[in-house]
Amino acid sequence: MKQITATGNTVETAIQSALEQLQTSEDQVDAEIIDEGKKGFLGFGTKPAIVKVSIKKNPVQDAETFIYEVAEQMGAPVQVNTEIHQREIYMDLEGEKIAMLIGKRGQTLNSLQYLAQLVVNRESDIFYTVMLDAEGYRGRRKETLENLAQRLAEKAIRTNQEVKLEPMPSYERKIIHTALQDHKKVNTDSDGNDPRRHVVIRPS
Structure with a gap:
């Protein structure tokens, strides 16, 4: 998980600094205040605010990345079309060598689906069900x-x-x-x- 510790005159400026460095927006991160800082008096005793900002876990992105990488290694690159319905993730694969990813009676596809589900749920607080399809095979x-x-x-x-x-x-x-x-x-x-x-x- 990508994260960064940043400082600023205030908590808000520290978070903004972290967002700029991570090149993301506030709704995509979790922020933890390590030190709220201290304004001091006439410049004396000033203490910067310190925050730790982490990019939120994106289970769908993780699953897609996993599928892309495995398909590439198998020599059967694919496009992935993903839909999410509450806690169910539907992923449809398309590619010229899609039969390699389906396997005999769908065994390879079933294995990929199982592994993708592990990837999605390994650090998620919510349990997702992954359904992997390949050009209408299911x-x-x-x-x-x-x-x-x-x-x-x-x-x-x-x-x-x-x-x-x-x-x-x-x-x-x-x-x-x-x-x-x-x-x-x-x-x-x-x-x-x-x-x-x-x-x-x-x-x-």
């Missing part, structure tokens, strides 16, 4: 999982045996559960421990 994956859920539900009914799906992150398991929650002939559960936690479809 929507296509959701449709694939919903179709898979229906096919495997029919298999469970036909064979009268439970069907275990491959391990998935929690939000993908939720897609399966939601797709079959109103199904009258099967029930779903999650079994196992992360990262091997998976959905089980059982005939009712």
Whole structure:
């Protein structure tokens, strides 16, 4: 975190000095008064005010920087479009080699999402959820999982045996559960421990 200690005749002038050195505005910083200073009398006993000014943590900027750097190192530079809805950060990646960042069944994208969430929350007082997408991949994956859920539900009914799906992150398991929650002939559960936690479809 970038910070600076500055002095001035008053607290206000000390803060202003720090802002100029940091090249930022007051709404972007946290200021801590170390010493309020002392005016003195006829120039004697004067003591400067001392403040410590720190640039506020910007979780979104940190996450974007992390994604840019990792993508660059992978040889797949990207553009990041970010939206924030309360405590949820949605980041959509665009690039010529986007498939490298998605990986097999979204595994690379899921790993990047997990790491980006760690970066965002490591020094934040507020917990943010990060959702990483890549040129609409999540929507296509959701449709694939919903179709898979229906096919495997029919298999469970036909064979009268439970069907275990491959391990998935929690939000993908939720897609399966939601797709079959109103199904009258099967029930779903999650079994196992992360990262091997998976959905089980059982005939009712």
